[in-house]
Amino acid sequence: MNSFTWIEPADIPGAIAAGAQQGALFKAGGVDVTDLMKEGIAQPAALVNLRRVSEMDFLREEKGALVIGPLVTLARLSEDPLMVKGANTLALAAGWAGTPQIRNLATLGGNLAQRPRCPYFRSELFHCRKKGGTECFAMLGENQEHAVFGNDLCAIVHPSGVATALVALGASLKLRGPRGERTLPIEQFFVRPEQDVTRENVLQPGELIVEVRVPAGRRGGYVKLMQKQTFDWPLADAAVVLDLDGGTVREARVVLGAAAPVPWRASAVEKALVGKKLDESSARAAAQLATSGATPLDKNGHKLAALQAAVLRSLRAAGGLA
Numbered sequence: 639m640n641s642f643t644w645i646e647p648a649d650i651p652g653a654i655a656a657g658a659q660q661g662a663l664f665k666a667g668g669v670d671v672t673d674l675m676k677e678g679i680a681q682p683a684a685l686v687n688l689r690r691v692s693e694m695d696f697l698r699e700e701k702g703a704l705v706i707g708p709l710v711t712l713a714r715l716s717e718d719p720l721m722v723k724g725a726n727t728l729a730l731a732a733g734w735a736g737t738p739q740i741r742n743l744a745t746l747g748g749n750l751a752q753r754p755r756c757p758y759f760r761s762e763l764f765h766c767r768k769k770g771g772t773e774c775f776a777m778l779g780e781n782q783e784h785a786v787f788g789n790d791l792c793a794i795v796h797p798s799g800v801a802t803a804l805v806a807l808g809a810s811l812k813l814r815g816p817r818g819e820r821t822l823p824i825e826q827f828f829v830r831p832e833q834d835v836t837r838e839n840v841l842q843p844g845e846l847i848v849e850v851r852v853p854a855g856r857r858g859g860y861v862k863l864m865q866k867q868t869f870d871w872p873l874a875d876a877a878v879v880l881d882l883d884g885g886t887v888r889e890a891r892v893v894l895g896a897a898a899p900v901p902w903r904a905s906a907v908e909k910a911l912v913g914k915k916l917d918e919s920s921a922r923a924a925a926q927l928a929t930s931g932a933t934p935l936d937k938n939g940h941k942l943a944a945l946q947a948a949v950l951r952s953l954r955a956a957g958g959l960a
């Protein structure tokens with residue numbers, strides 16, 4: 639690990655000014671930042687500690703939405719009564735991440751901006767495309783856990799299960815940086831490899847996630863399948879949010895996690911559900927479409943059945959069929 643300057647801003651303007659300096663890196667819970675530094679992937683000249691910026695730590699209900707500060711921990715997201723009642727899909731995704739120790743440290747903002755877990759990216763020995771090289775070593779190498787959609791340039795899967803739930807819920811993010819403030823639907827936060835293979839999101843130097851806004855009261859489900867039953871990222875996960883008219887689906891948002899470099903809308907499933915009465919048979923038929931158009935690599939075909947199963951179980955939970 640390199641030596642670095644430690645900066646403790648007291649407020650958001652101070653954090654932005656410090657974060658915009660050449661070589662500075664924000665640190666929230668530090669779960670991913672510490673890994674990246676130990677792996678030699680991040681060598682910041684300065685770490686800007688956000689933990690004491692108390693104006694970024696809030697959770698409240700406001701005009702039919704839950705408004706969440708980026709410093710709220712995954713532990714709080716998973717347990718706070720406002721979350722459990724108003725956005726259970728997100729509470730479940732947060733509660734399934736990592737372990738209790740990790741969830742106590744990990745924050746919402748850090749979770750969304752964490753870097754991918756591809757072992758080639760995480761090793762100093764491989765100068766792959768994501769690090770400015772010319773090759774994706776996963777294509778012909780170990781790709782069991784890699785993407786089955788959108789994987790021709792770089793086959794990372796987005797590591798955040800929380801992001802899967804937030805896309806299903808139709809959340810929005812407020813970002814603030816040296817050039818001012820902008821609000822965007824969460825789907826526009828993520829960057830696909832074909833847009834820029836070296837990054838996963840639109841954050842500019844010194845730019846912070848300062849607020850996450852989630853519509854409250856949407857009916858949903860989140861299911862995560864793992865290789866190990868604890869202490870693991872998802873092998874496949876799915877979040878479903880339904881708008882039901884009686885038992886009939888008016889609108890469905892179905893999102894696959896651990897499937898692509900960004901949280902991936904399963905639009906074939908969504909289309910198959912709209913206008914149908916939700917029951918076991920329509921849920922099964924729709925879930926089978928979850929992997930339509932997938933392009934699995936030579937060692938990750940097993941993810942297709944796992945993704946379909948995650949969608950079916952999420953649909954059952956969202957529709958009260960379970």
Ligand SMILES: Cc1cc2nc3c(=O)[nH]c(=O)nc-3n(C[C@H](O)[C@H](O)[C@H](O)COP(=O)(O)OP(=O)(O)OC[C@H]3O[C@@H](n4cnc5c(N)ncnc54)[C@H](O)[C@@H]3O)c2cc1C
Pocket residue numbers: 663664665666667668669670671672688708709734735736737740743744745746747748749750751752753797798799800801841845846847848869870871872
């Ligand atoms: C064993 C293990 C299992 C895990 N399993 C899961 C899982 O199942 N699902 C899942 O979703 N995650 C999982 N994780 C990942 C973990 O949840 C993330 O590493 C953690 O949430 C990162 O949050 P943090 O606050 O520690 O971020 P940090 O490590 O402090 O920061 C991460 C990144 O976010 C940036 N950042 C932090 N806050 C902000 C902000 N407000 N604005 C802009 N940029 C910011 C930092 O600069 C850095 O680039 C797992 C981790 C481990 C170690």
Ligand code: SF4
Pocket residue numbers: 754756757758759766767768769773774775776777784791792793794
């Ligand atoms: S999947 Fe992406 S991060 Fe992994 S080796 Fe290929 S280019 Fe690098």
